[in-house]
Amino acid sequence: MERNPMRRQLAIMRQSLFDQGHVDEQFVQLEELQDDANPNFVEEVVTLYYRDSARIILNIEQALERKPFDFRKLDAYMHQFKGSSSSIGAKKVKAESTLFREYCKSGNGEGCMRSFQQLKKEYATLRKKLGAYFQLARQAGPVETASRPK
Amino acid sequence: MSGNGASSSSLNMISGEDVVNNNLTALVVDDSPLLRLLHDIHLKKYGLKVQVAENGKVAVDLFHLGASFDLVLMDKEMPVMNGVEATKELRAMGVTSMIVGVTSKDGPGEQQAFMEAGLDYCFEKPLTPEIISFLLEELNKHNNKD
Numbered sequence: 216m217e218r219n220p221m222r223r224q225l226a227i228m229r230q231s232l233f234d235q236g237h238v239d240e241q242f243v244q245l246e247e248l249q250d251d252a253n254p255n256f257v258e259e260v261v262t263l264y265y266r267d268s269a270r271i272i273l274n275i276e277q278a279l280e281r282k283p284f285d286f287r288k289l290d291a292y293m294h295q296f297k298g299s300s301s302s303i304g305a306k307k308v309k310a311e312s313t314l315f316r317e318y319c320k321s322g323n324g325e326g327c328m329r330s331f332q333q334l335k336k337e338y339a340t341l342r343k344k345l346g347a348y349f350q351l352a353r354q355a356g357p358v359e360t361a362s363r364p365k
Numbered sequence: 366m367s368g369n370g371a372s373s374s375s376l377n378m379i380s381g382e383d384v385v386n387n388n389l390t391a392l393v394v395d396d397s398p399l400l401r402l403l404h405d406i407h408l409k410k411y412g413l414k415v416q417v418a419e420n421g422k423v424a425v426d427l428f429h430l431g432a433s434f435d436l437v438l439m440d441k442e443m444p445v446m447n448g449v450e451a452t453k454e455l456r457a458m459g460v461t462s463m464i465v466g467v468t469s470k471d472g473p474g475e476q477q478a479f480m481e482a483g484l485d486y487c488f489e490k491p492l493t494p495e496i497i498s499f500l501l502e503e504l505n506k507h508n509n510k511d
Binding site for chain 2: 245256260263266
């Protein structure tokens with residue numbers, strides 16, 4: 216049990232990321248790769264994810280403005296986005312990506328639009344929560360070991 | 366997961382310390398900078414010397430220039446030259462490195478096509494510590510036989 220109040224708050228925040236389904240086991244695996252040689256590894260990977268995601272989201276937005284929809288292209292973009300979301304353990308975003316791809320495969324344009332809006336909401340929420348988490352983590356100092364969520 | 370006889374029951378749950386090896390080299394071929402970083406750090410943790418390539422053509426060119434690697438992690442979907450093409454080229458060149466396909470969740474037909482290009486194994490990305498341990502164990506077995 217963390218005695219330091221900031222570390223306690225960080226632990227609570229971290230646990231809620233899992234409890235609320237924002238991240239999954241893959242996030243723990245990222246944390247386990249973080250060490251003295253790579254002390255900011257998780258944040259670096261997540262930052263790369265944001266950069267990747269911004270590009271892909273823009274591509275999807277532009278593709279959704281063109282009618283008729285090129286479902287193959289949309290699916291290919293979302294395939295990329297799902298891959299990188301899986302890599303950081305972005306559970307809800309990954310789930311929404313899967314749904315979007317199902318709509319692409321069935322040629323359901325309305326479904327794609329709805330799913331994409333939901334995906335952007337989940338992504339924005341994840342960014343906000345991870346942003347707050349990393350900010351507190353920087354203030355709290357290095358955490359010694361990764362631990363599996365309860 | 367598919368591979369030459371690989372199944373989840375044959376995966377050895379070996380800790381990183383058991384397979385740390387300073388002699389093995391790896392090439393991570395992926396167009397995603399995120400996946401390149403992830404697999405790079407992951408493999409380095411096991412003591413491998415790692416290089417990265419952003420597509421299949423860069424990987425093939427490295428081998429043409431005389432580079433060799435014990436392990437190649439090959440993404441499937443890449444611009445310029447995809448993983449299937451790159452794997453076929455490497456095998457045609459006589460490359461005997463362990464080539465492991467790393468894919469997003471594709472249909473079984475797509476993974477099969479990738480395997481038939483000449484992979485030793487094919488796994489879903491990102492690779493887990495258990496899978497990396499398994500691959501390094503297989504590499505060590507293979508190197509000990511030589």
